[in-house]
Amino acid sequence: MLHFDQLPAAALAQRFGTPLYVYEEQTIRQAYRRLRAAFAFTDLRLHYAMKANANPWILRLLLEEGAHIDAVSAGEVHLALAAGCPAHRILYTQSAASDADMAFALQRGVLVNAESLSQLARLGSLAPGSRVCVRLNIYLGGGHHSHVITGGPDSKFGIDWEQWPQVQELLTAKGLRLVGLHCHIGSGIRDASLLAHAVSHLFHTARNFGPLEFLDFGGGLGVPYRDEEGPLDLAHFASLMEEKYRAFCQDTGTSPAIALEPGRFLVATAGNLLCRVTSVKQERKHLFVGTDTGFNHLVRPAFYGSFHRIDAVTPRPGELRPTVVTGNLCEGGDLFTRDEHGPLPRLLPPLQEGDLLVLREAGAYGFAMSSRYNSVPLPAEVLVDGNQAKLIRRRETLEDLLTTVPTALAPETL
Numbered sequence: 001m002l003h004f005d006q007l008p009a010a011a012l013a014q015r016f017g018t019p020l021y022v023y024e025e026q027t028i029r030q031a032y033r034r035l036r037a038a039f040a041f042t043d044l045r046l047h048y049a050m051k052a053n054a055n056p057w058i059l060r061l062l063l064e065e066g067a068h069i070d071a072v073s074a075g076e077v078h079l080a081l082a083a084g085c086p087a088h089r090i091l092y093t094q095s096a097a098s099d100a101d102m103a104f105a106l107q108r109g110v111l112v113n114a115e116s117l118s119q120l121a122r123l124g125s126l127a128p129g130s131r132v133c134v135r136l137n138i139y140l141g142g143g144h145h146s147h148v149i150t151g152g153p154d155s156k157f158g159i160d161w162e163q164w165p166q167v168q169e170l171l172t173a174k175g176l177r178l179v180g181l182h183c184h185i186g187s188g189i190r191d192a193s194l195l196a197h198a199v200s201h202l203f204h205t206a207r208n209f210g211p212l213e214f215l216d217f218g219g220g221l222g223v224p225y226r227d228e229e230g231p232l233d234l235a236h237f238a239s240l241m242e243e244k245y246r247a248f249c250q251d252t253g254t255s256p257a258i259a260l261e262p263g264r265f266l267v268a269t270a271g272n273l274l275c276r277v278t279s280v281k282q283e284r285k286h287l288f289v290g291t292d293t294g295f296n297h298l299v300r301p302a303f304y305g306s307f308h309r310i311d312a313v314t315p316r317p318g319e320l321r322p323t324v325v326t327g328n329l330c331e332g333g334d335l336f337t338r339d340e341h342g343p344l345p346r347l348l349p350p351l352q353e354g355d356l357l358v359l360r361e362a363g364a365y366g367f368a369m370s371s372r373y374n375s376v377p378l379p380a381e382v383l384v385d386g387n388q389a390k391l392i393r394r395r396e397t398l399e400d401l402l403t404t405v406p407t408a409l410a411p412e413t414l
């Protein structure tokens with residue numbers, strides 16, 4: 001029988017229904033502590049990249065652990081503040097930021113991370129003399145899929161690092177105070193030397209600027225999704241980083257704080273999507289096992305061809321069979337056992353309608369990327385600790401689908 005912490009999965013399904021996101025609180029806390037403990041830096045700021053999972057109760061527990069926040073929208077800033085994060089612990093990294101986006105952050109005392117020369121100039125006009133961080137494209141990228149590579153010639157993010165003289169000019173012209181430099185090369189990277197390469201590059205560019213309060217190397221720290229995948233070698237990453245830091249401090253006579261922005265690393269393995277088998281059919285080519293969820297609730301397989309381990313809550317005896325696990329949406333790509341091209345049968349124990357399944361490692365970019373496609377309400381989220389379960393987001397109802405639609409129309413002539 002499969003458990004989440006001390007609670008049987010079946011009991012959770014019975015109490016809260018399915019589909020259900022279940023997170024293990026201690027797994028999140030342990031991931032945070034493991035990451036913190038890996039580095040010797042005294043001033044290390046771990047900005048939780050809340051895009052990975054923005055449930056306010058998850059934010060709260062990471063804030064309790066000492067996390068800072070990486071926010072990428074006004075909504076994320078709003079949620080972080082509402083969860084009790086002090087404004088000075090948030091870095092706001094909005095892609096294609098409008099003046100209104102920046103004003104929102106500035107009014108709340110949140111530091112803006114500017115990612116284009118135009119944004120920097122506009123920030124200077126909006127808030128002359130203010131503190132600012134600058135996001136650079138260091139022309140290095142990586143990640144589990146091309147969609148998540150955020151550095152290099154095809155990336156929309158950041159200011160080309162070779163434009164640092166223009167950055168300097170703008171800072172001077174606008175009287176802005178540069179307090180931090182930032183880069184983020186991608187997501188789902190388990191290669192410590194690639195991450196360390198980015199670190200070297202940012203240290204190198206930072207030598208062109210005056211003393212900085214911090215250097216932020218972004219997130220991207222990967223976790224294994226398949227049994228055969230190894231974890232990121234944190235100790236190796238930390239030692240490479242520390243070596244480069246010592247050289248930087250010696251050369252520049254400064255000792256900036258170090259920031260990282262882990263999202264996936266902190267929450268991916270803590271989260272599971274618990275669902276129920278609603279349809280079993282043997283077709284000419286495949287055995288299709290349909291569930292009561294779909295890519296509206298976990299889009300990673302459909303969007304990236306990502307692999308999620310799938311476990312039966314109570315495996316039935318019998319031979320493993322090549323099985324295609326599907327969602328319940330009206331779309332051919334709505335499959336959980338697939339790659340970028342299409343169905344990829346997985347060897348699973350015999351399954352019957354009514355059985356419970358768990359999609360593993362779904363805590364990052366799971367609920368956070370969910371949608372109401374096909375007008376299906378969003379699932380509930382539960383946080384488990386020991387033998388206690390806390391409902392941290394109720395299941396949406398059909399009524400919720402109509403909350404933003406007026407019941408009567410009020411036409412306006414503009």
Ligand SMILES: Cc1ncc(COP(=O)(O)O)c(C=O)c1O
Nearest residue numbers: 049187188219220261262263264
């Ligand atoms: C600026 C920035 N920081 C941090 C992250 C978090 O990445 P990850 O969840 O891979 O750690 C992202 C994700 O894309 C990002 O865009």
